[in-house]
Amino acid sequence: MHKPIALLLIAATVFLHACTTVTIDEYVAEQDAVSIKSDEAVVVLGRRHSSNYETEPSLIECVADVIDDKEGKVISVIQETDFLDSLYPWFEPRTAPLRIKDINRLLAKPQVAQRIQDYKIRYMIWIDGKTETTDSSGSIGCSIGAGGGGCFGFGTWDKESDYEATIWDFEEMEMDGKISADAEGTSYMPAIVVPIPLIARVQTNACKALGAQLRNFLNPNGATASVN
Template sequence: MPLVIAALALLQGCVTARVDELVYNEPEAGVGNASVVILGRRHAADYETEPDFIECLGDYITDRDPGVRVIGELDFINALYPWFEPRTAPLHPQDIDRLLQQQVVAQRMRELNTGYMIWIDGNTVSSDAGGSMACAVGPGIGGCFGFGTWSNDAEYEATIWDLTGQSEVGRVNTTATGQSYMPAVIVPIPIIAPVQGTACDSLGAQLLQFLSGNY
C-alpha cells in the first residue's frame, strides 16, 4: 500500500502558476463598508467563465477577510435583472453611468452599496491528450488496462472597476498549468491536477490584497 500511495503522489506531479498584476489606483484603506461583486464574463461564443471559479474567488476572499463583503454573483444578477445578463452587461466602466440613469438600477445599487465590481474573464481547458486504454467484459471478469494523460491549462484575468469613480483601477492575470493522469489496472483511477484551484488561490490572494488595502 505505501508503494501505491507513493506512486500516485508522483503521478500527481506539480501545478505551476504565474500572476501578473497592474494596479492603477488601489484603495489605501481597503473598500471599507462598500460591498464587492465578482462576475464572470460570458459574452464570448466559444467559452464561458465557470460559475464555480467565481464562487471560489468569493469564498477565498471572505474566508481570509470577513470584513470584505462579497455579493454572490447570482444574487447580484437576479437583483439587477436583466441589466447584467451576458448580452446586456456593461463592457466598459463608463457604461455604468448609462445604467445608473435607470431609476431602478440606481436604487438597487444603493441598496447593495456596491463600491467595486470585478470582472473575471477566462476558463480552464484540457488538451494534449495521450496514451491508450482498453476495456473488456467477459464471463466472470472485466476491467480496463492502460494509461492516459492530458494537460490542464487555466488562464484568467480580473478587471477591477471602481463604481464611484466609474473607472478601471487595476488588472490581475493568472495562468496555471498541470498534468493529469489516468492509470487503469482493472479500475481507471483519475489523478487530476488541481489547476483551477491553484489559479483561484493565486488570483484570490492578489484581489484580497487590493480589497484589504494591503498594497
C-alpha cells in the same frame, strides 16, 4: 493480486503526482491606495459575451468565496446570482457594461442606481477566461474474461486555466487594476487492473490564487489570504 502487479500499483500511486503551476500578474492603475470600508461591498461577475461563451459560474463562486472575509467582515461579497437576479436584465450579456464609463449609462436609470446603492457596492470585479483541455495522450483498455476482468494502460491530459479580473471602483468611477491568473497542469490515469486517476486541480488552484490576490489587492493592510 500478484506481487509484481501490486508493486507496480504502489509505484504508480507514489511516484506519479498531478501538479499544477500558477502564474499571477498584476497591473495597478496610478492612483490613491485601494481600500475598502467595513460597510462597503464587492460583487464578482463573470463575463458572458454570448450564449456560446461564459466564464464558468463555478469559478466565479469560488473566487468570491476566497475574497469574502467571513470572519472579520472586512470584505463583504455580494453573490453573483443574487446581484444578477436583482438587476435583471441590465447585466445580461447583451446589456452588461463592457467599460467603466458605460456604468454611467446604467446609473442614469433610477431603479439600477437604487439597487446598486442598496447593495453598497464599492468595487465591481469582472472575470473573463476559461479552463480547457489542451492535449491528451495514451489509452486504457478494459476487458472481462472467465478469470476476471481489469483495465490496463496509461493516459494523460493537460489542462490550462487563463483568467483575468478587472477591478472597477464605483466611488471614483475608474478602473483600479487588473489581475491575471494562468494555471496549467497534467493529470494522469494509470490503469493496472483498476484505473487510478491523479487529477491536476487546475481551475481550483487558479481560483484560489486569483481570489487571494484580489483579496490582498482590496485589503492591502489585512492578513494574507490562504490558498491552501
